[in-house]
């Protein structure tokens with residue numbers, strides 16, 4: 063199977079490359095190699111490589127900046143996905159697209175299922191919802207929604223917290239938004255399983271098991287990093303409310319994803335987020351990458 067990966071330089075893109083089964087012929091294209099918002103470049107690239115599957119790991123992911131740069135967010139997260147779906151269909155490829163828990167408004171009290179009603183609170187969430195719709199115009203598309211993606215690569219909540227815990231004397235973290243962390247490596251493995259399952263289509267959810275507030279996650283990051291010698295001192299972490307920590311984009315108060323259908327379809331189990339975090343920190347400690 064030949065797989066073209068867009069956004070291959072991002073945190074998920076890098077994990078997709080590392081987790082690719084040996085049977086896959088990989089065509090990893092980072093932002094420099096392929097701008098997915100460039101319609102002609104996408105048409106030419108897909109026609110040249112004739113992939114069997116396109117995994118779209120490219121996105122405009124700066125949630126707060128998207129409030130003012132909404133046109134760029136909508137172009138990359140919305141229309142560009144529609145163009146990818148169109149070009150995929152032309153060469154008979156399947157499109158696997160990644161979306162987000164931020165398509166939900168957070169008013170639910172039970173984990174969101176793939177068919178739960180969406181109602182994004184932000185430009186980022188709305189642009190990603192538009193991308194889902196445009197992806198699904200291609201009959202062979204799969205959309206996998208994830209939440210709070212983290213890895214040892216790049217900027218994410220875990221690497222950001224570790225950096226702040228090294229550099230600052232006190233941290234302030236929101237304690238009234240509940241979601242589920244998703245280890246990018248596990249997400250990449252799920253996407254490869256989806257790539258091998260031609261019978262799957264539509265929207266699917268994936269995150270690690272369990273849920274937490276950002277504050278609870280930060281406390282666990284600190285403890286696990288101390289246990290592994292990645293941090294040497296404890297800095298106080300102050301829990302605050304969303305109201306005390308204003309951001310440009312509104313975020314859902316509750317955005318836990320129900321991944322049970324994905325577990326059943328792929329015959330896999332979610333690993334508790336505390337365990338995936340521990341494995342990632344073990345890898346960081348082994349490579350002394352801090």
Ligand SMILES: NC(=O)c1ccc[n+]([C@@H]2O[C@H](COP(=O)([O-])OP(=O)(O)OC[C@H]3O[C@@H](n4cnc5c(N)ncnc54)[C@H](OP(=O)(O)O)[C@@H]3O)[C@@H](O)[C@H]2O)c1
Nearest residue numbers: 069071072073074093097098120121123160162208210211
């Ligand atoms: N991160 C999260 O917490 C989270 C949560 C839920 C869902 N997701 C979804 O997961 C997917 C992967 O995100 P990620 O966490 O891996 O984000 P990431 O690390 O920011 O990676 C996104 C990649 O897309 C590239 N990109 C941006 N604009 C592009 C364009 N026009 N053409 C080609 N590439 C472009 C970026 O390159 P540059 O850096 O050079 O711009 C970057 O390498 C996205 O669909 C995202 O919406 C992420």
